[in-house]
Amino acid sequence: MNTASADEPRWLSDEEQRTWRAYMHATTLLEDHLDRQLQRDAGMPHIYYGLLVQLDEAPHRRLRMTELAMHAKITRSRLSHAVARLEGNGWVRREDCPSDKRGQFAVLTDEGREELRRTAPGHVAAVRQAFFDRLTPEQHKALGEAMRLIAEGLEPEGAGADLPWLR
Amino acid sequence: MNTASADEPRWLSDEEQRTWRAYMHATTLLEDHLDRQLQRDAGMPHIYYGLLVQLDEAPHRRLRMTELAMHAKITRSRLSHAVARLEGNGWVRREDCPSDKRGQFAVLTDEGREELRRTAPGHVAAVRQAFFDRLTPEQHKALGEAMRLIAEGLEPEGAGADLPWLR
DNA sequence: CCCGACTTGTTTAAATTTCAAGAAGAAGCC
DNA sequence: GGCTTCTTCTTGAAATTTAAACAAGTCGGG
Secondary structure, three states, X not given: OOOOOOOOOOOOOHXXXXXXXXXXXXXXHHHHHHHHHHHHHHOOOHHHHHHHHHHHHOOOOEEEHHHXXXXXXXXXXXXXXXXXXXXXXXXXXXXXXXXXXOOEEEEEOHHHHHHHHHXXXXXXXXXXXXXXXXXXXXXXXXXXXXXXXXXXXXXOOOOOOOOHHHO | OOOOOOOOOOOOOHHHHHHHHHHHHHHHHHHHHHHXXXXXXXXXXXXHHHHHHHHHHOOOOEEEHHHHHHHHOOOHHHHHHHHHHHHHHXXXXXXXXXXXXXXXXXXEOHHHHHHHXXXXXXXXXXXXXXXXXXXXXXXXXXXXXXXXXXXXXXXOOOOOOOOHHHO
């Protein structure tokens, strides 16, 4: 009879269930692991480290606040607080934007670069040890592909929408 | 000459770089997506929802605090706060443990069950839409396998260590 | 029984994130 | 110009998480 009516939810199969749990399990363990690693070795959470990396890779080691927020996939509000903290550490500096008086650049300082140079090797090692060392080249390849597909489906939401990453 | 000295970090290859970015990108987008979905439809963050699910699946819809914390992979401290909040919502209740006077059970209330019944379909749909619908059966299978491997490597940390998930 | 070591769970404070406004400038339109 | 609307970024308070310390209870010897 009821082989899926309109309001009859389509649950996950056992196989899907297993995969979903494995996914959640692995992602939370890994994020916790890296967060602790960076907190211990660099004195900052993973996301803050990511901000420094973004800046380091940007043109003049600087990015507009909004751009940085988008790259890091966080709200501008959160970024404001985070940059305030990093500024306190002396790793980032703010600069006014000449062309748009509302704008601000977040700039990686030399100290920030130094901090990155000092801590990056340890972080890469942690990623490698927990992630790449566990996978065969084929698994690595397949996983990358799958993740790209998932990310694609959640991207800044194509269509006419404006800034959905913003809430 | 220097083809990897002891303190010469082994960086990620371009391919690894791409995979790692895709992974980070996808996991943060997905977590944000599900968090927003649950916040909107159930008024609680993803992790809180997960606590209710764990309790619902447990023997008498109850779990000792420490067990629940381990299942959810969070600290006992965080759990204490979370349960306090869920108790305020009327979705969870605490009960003393008869055999160990220090112990507490977190128990899913009827209201909590009802809340779960009401919101689970939407959540499952969100997971399916963002995750499973994007993957072929083979990708699904491969990803599950890869995630299991990664999780395995980060598990409660074998050796002689005690409770590493705890800090 | 008593003591020292460990466990369970909570609590307090500090750090971080979220949420709702808000200040200031840019942009388009009449 | 004057007006409205949008954009950029910040702010302050509330909620959540983390970190450290603590109260109670259990456990295993002596």
